[in-house]
Amino acid sequence: MISFNEYLRRRYRCPWDYISFFARWADLFRSQLDRAGARTDDPDALNAFLAGQRGETAEWQMRQAHRALCYFAGYQEYAALGTRVASRSSETVPAARDEALHRLSNVIRLRHLAHRTEDAYCSWTRRFLAFTGNPGLGKIGEAHLKAFLTHLAVERKVSAATQRQAFNSLLFFYRNVLSLPVGDLASVVRAKIGRPLPVVLSVGEVRAIIGKLLGIDRLMAVIIYGAGLRLGECLALRVKDIDFDRCCLIVRAGKGNKDRETVLPERVVADLKRHLVNVRQVFERDRARRANGVWLPRALAQKYPGASTEWGWFWVFPSDRPSVDPESGTVRRYHVLPGTLQRSFKLAVARAGIAKNATVHTLRHSFATHLIERGYDIRTIQELLGHSDVSTTMIYTHVATKNKLGVQSPANAL
Numbered sequence: 001m002i003s004f005n006e007y008l009r010r011r012y013r014c015p016w017d018y019i020s021f022f023a024r025w026a027d028l029f030r031s032q033l034d035r036a037g038a039r040t041d042d043p044d045a046l047n048a049f050l051a052g053q054r055g056e057t058a059e060w061q062m063r064q065a066h067r068a069l070c071y072f073a074g075y076q077e078y079a080a081l082g083t084r085v086a087s088r089s090s091e092t093v094p095a096a097r098d099e100a101l102h103r104l105s106n107v108i109r110l111r112h113l114a115h116r117t118e119d120a121y122c123s124w125t126r127r128f129l130a131f132t133g134n135p136g137l138g139k140i141g142e143a144h145l146k147a148f149l150t151h152l153a154v155e156r157k158v159s160a161a162t163q164r165q166a167f168n169s170l171l172f173f174y175r176n177v178l179s180l181p182v183g184d185l186a187s188v189v190r191a192k193i194g195r196p197l198p199v200v201l202s203v204g205e206v207r208a209i210i211g212k213l214l215g216i217d218r219l220m221a222v223i224i225y226g227a228g229l230r231l232g233e234c235l236a237l238r239v240k241d242i243d244f245d246r247c248c249l250i251v252r253a254g255k256g257n258k259d260r261e262t263v264l265p266e267r268v269v270a271d272l273k274r275h276l277v278n279v280r281q282v283f284e285r286d287r288a289r290r291a292n293g294v295w296l297p298r299a300l301a302q303k304y305p306g307a308s309t310e311w312g313w314f315w316v317f318p319s320d321r322p323s324v325d326p327e328s329g330t331v332r333r334y335h336v337l338p339g340t341l342q343r344s345f346k347l348a349v350a351r352a353g354i355a356k357n358a359t360v361h362t363l364r365h366s367f368a369t370h371l372i373e374r375g376y377d378i379r380t381i382q383e384l385l386g387h388s389d390v391s392t393t394m395i396y397t398h399v400a401t402k403n404k405l406g407v408q409s410p411a412n413a414l
């Protein structure tokens with residue numbers, strides 16, 4: 001029987017971050033009823049639980065709790081009867097399609113791909129199967145794939161990047177689940193390929209935005225800009241990944257599951273050390289109450305079972321409260337969620353009076369551009385950013401105000 005977390009993902013297609021909150025409410029509900037000796041399928045028990053939460057819980061959290069427990073009630077019915085339940089749209093999921101998506105998830109996890117990759121691949125596969133009208137997996141062929149990709153470009157008018165993501169998702173599905181070869185796709189209408197320039201902030205604009213941030217948000221923003229990190233790479237930093245002596249950061253399993261080394265801004269060293277003193281207190285409190293250790297990649301968790309409770313593996317930016325691991329259902333402390341900094345950054349951009357459509361990732365673009373303007377060679381910048389192809393890094397030469405050699409026009413001497 002599948003777990004409640006897996007039930008939410010497969011039946012309601014809940015995002016991973018939503019699943020953790022729903023599972024937390026279900027755990028609280030079960031633990032309270034276990035102490036009272038009541039049954040979890042008793043409607044009066046559910047109403048009593050929700051009534052007991054009022055007064056000390058925000059209204060939006062009450063709505064979240066009610067939604068979670070409704071899902072949990074459906075899961076209990078599913079577990080008791082062994083039948084498939086209706087989705088929120090009251091449409092029964094076809095058994096063959098459900099099994100195909102389950103097999104797709106298994107293959108993705110077998111290859112240790114990221115959760116976001118699994119979400120994207122399953123999402124596109126679900127849309128594709130709905131587009132085909134569910135003729136049966138044995139009847140799906142290459143013509144269906146061509147028709148769907150053409151539909152995205154012609155009728156949906158998606159960008160080239162979106163169409164490419166859909167194609168990569170379905171190509172993986174065809175090869176690894178349906179075991180079907182994909183041949184000539186010359187007849188597919190492709191979305192127009194553009195080459196938009198990245199949004200880049202000036203040094204003054206970066207300084208103004210960071211000046212509007214406070215606390216951990218400010219520290220994370222400085223590290224992202226000063227080291228050229230992606231947001232996820234910053235959030236996933238462990239204590240052992242910081243080398244203060246060499247003033248560098250080790251990025252583990254970045255995009256493409258690659259490790260790399262990048263610079264640690266010297267101006268942030270003192271603030272980061274003070275921050276780690278506070279983080280150490282959180283770590284010690286978790287150890288004192290014998291909390292579960294932090295999440296580790298599958299292989300490491302099996303090879304070094306005690307590593308999750310070691311200081312070196314603790315998050316540099318841990319969450320304020322524990323949450324439910326969407327894979328195992330274990331309650332443990334995770335790092336802060338991406339939305340925390342994203343919301344603060346968007347507000348800081350507005351307060352700084354900057355009209356550019358800047359996001360947290362804009363700091364990474366600005367890091368690369370400012371290094372080019374300071375004369376650093378493109379290969380060095382490529383390694384710091386972790387780009388597989390130097391042509392990806394070259395895009396920043398188009399937005400730099402000066403070329404990488406600092407050459408001045410001879411007309412300046414006239």
